[in-house]
Structure formats: structure tokens, C-alpha cells
Amino acid sequence: MDITAYAQQFWEEGYLVIENFFEDELMDQLNQKIIDHFGMTPDWDHSDEFIEKSATEVVPWFPAREGVLDFQVIENDPRLNELTNQVLGDKWNLLYCMIMFSKQGTKGQAWHQDCPPENSKQFNLNRLIYTHDITPEIGGETLVYPNSHKMGELTSGKPDEALDKQVVLTPKKGTLVLLHGHTWHRVLPIKGAYRTSVNFRSTPFGTPEDITDIAVYRNMRYKFSTSEVIEERV
Ligand SMILES: O=C(O)CCC(=O)C(=O)O
Numbered sequence: 001m002d003i004t005a006y007a008q009q010f011w012e013e014g015y016l017v018i019e020n021f022f023e024d025e026l027m028d029q030l031n032q033k034i035i036d037h038f039g040m041t042p043d044w045d046h047s048d049e050f051i052e053k054s055a056t057e058v059v060p061w062f063p064a065r066e067g068v069l070d071f072q073v074i075e076n077d078p079r080l081n082e083l084t085n086q087v088l089g090d091k092w093n094l095l096y097c098m099i100m101f102s103k104q105g106t107k108g109q110a111w112h113q114d115c116p117p118e119n120s121k122q123f124n125l126n127r128l129i130y131t132h133d134i135t136p137e138i139g140g141e142t143l144v145y146p147n148s149h150k151m152g153e154l155t156s157g158k159p160d161e162a163l164d165k166q167v168v169l170t171p172k173k174g175t176l177v178l179l180h181g182h183t184w185h186r187v188l189p190i191k192g193a194y195r196t197s198v199n200f201r202s203t204p205f206g207t208p209e210d211i212t213d214i215a216v217y218r219n220m221r222y223k224f225s226t227s228e229v230i231e232e233r234v
């Protein structure tokens with residue numbers, strides 16, 4: 001693995017995809033843990049206002065907060081940490097492990113930035129692992145807008161419309177995706193039984209711990225800790 005080249009590619013594009021990063025057996029085990037936790041029809045966690053306005057239908061889970069440590073094997077992976085060192089520098093922080101689950105027939109996620117883009121040095125790095133294949137039949141493809149981590153605020157407009165330069169990612173079981181929190185991204189609607197991803201969010205040294213409390217959508221800025229629309233965008 002040419003880590004320097006990977007890091008360079010990440011910084012050029014604002015995202016990076018590496019297939020077969022983790023073994024199928026480990027992915028199958030973790031996928032089962034996720035299904036055991038959520039079942040196929042988990043309740044919503046976010047407020048109705050958020051779900052409606054953001055066109056985002058996903059249920060988060062922070063396993064470590066409940067003492068579930070099965071996912072630590074990923075965050076301790078030496079290759080993942082080496083790659084993170086290359087991307088963020090030697091000093092960085094693990095924010096949390098967050099698992100996202102979407103049930104069949106739901107919308108996925110509208111275009112967003114995970115945190116405000118005004119300070120280019122302060123962002124979250126999504127280190128996403130996929131424990132099952134994402135295919136056009138299953139839906140839930142991840143869309144990214146290349147280079148948008150350098151383009152400032154996500155354009156305003158319809159939350160989930162197609163954007164001209166969008167790139168469609170169909171990660172397979174075991175794929176690692178690094179995604180800059182300022183990169184414009186979304187998740188397509190889910191046609192299969194469910195769709196899940198595991199995210200080991202990290203930040204460069206000196207970034208506030210609550211950096212992902214405010215997310216930017218095409219029609220608003222939303223603050224999760226108070227469940228508030230803090231800015232309407234038109
Ligand atoms: O699940 C994905 O593919 C992307 C989810 C997402 O929006 C994120 O990790 O910030």
C-alpha cells in the first residue's frame with residue numbers, strides 16, 4: 001500500500017476509496033452485530049422536523065457509549081492508523097465510532113457537509129467501513145462532489161437534487177472510504193432490506209470536539225445538540 005500516494009489522492013479529491021481493506025469474515029461478524037442491535041425497523045432517533053426538512057432518514061448508534069467494543073478492532077488497525085497519520089499528521093484525535101443504519105424504502109441522506117467549512121483547518125475526517133456490498137440494486141450509494149472540500153459552503157437549493165459533477169460510489173464489503181467532512185456528500189435511497197456504514201470519525205489536532213454538532217444542508221444549517229435549525233438557506 002503506497003500510503004503517501006493515497007494521502008495525496010485524498011487531499012486532491014476530498015475523498016479516497018480503497019477496496020478490500022478489511023477481510024470478509026470480520027465484516028460479516030460486524031455486520032451481524034449491527035443487525036442484532038438495530039433489527040430491520042429501528043425507530044427514528046432524530047426529530048421529525050429534522051427528518052422532514054433534511055430529507056435524511058438514518059439512525060445513528062455510538063456503540064462504545066454503551067460499552068460495545070466489538071468495533072475497536074477496526075480503530076486499532078495499524079494500516080488504518082498509518083494512513084490517518086499520513087492524511088492528518090501524527091497528532092490527531094479519534095472523535096467517535098458511529099454506525100449509521102437506514103431501513104428499506106427510506107431516503108438515505110441529502111447533500112450535506114458534516115461541519116461548517118469556514119475554517120479549512122478544522123474538520124472531521126470520516127473513515128467509513130462498509131460491512132456489506134452496496135450495489136445499484138440495494139441502493140444507498142454514496143455520492144461525493146470531488147474537490148468540494150476546497151470549495152467552501154455547499155451550494156443552496158433542493159436538498160437532494162443531482163449535481164453536475166457528482167461521483168457515485170458503490171463500496172463493497174470491506175471497502176474503506178476516507179471522506180473529508182467539508183466534501184459535499186449524500187446517500188441515495190435504500191431499495192434493499194437495509195443499508196449500513198461504520199464511521200470512525202477523527203479530527204486534526206486542535207479541532208473542537210463538537211465540530212460535527214452543526215451540519216450544513218442545501219436548505220439549512222442544523223445543530224444536533226439542541227435539535228435546531230440555526231440558519232435557513234434559500
Ligand atoms: O454512509 C455513508 O456512506 C456516508 C455517511 C455520511 O454522511 C458521513 O459519514 O458523514
Ligand SMILES: [Fe+2]
Binds near residue numbers: 112113114185
Ligand atoms: Fe456526512
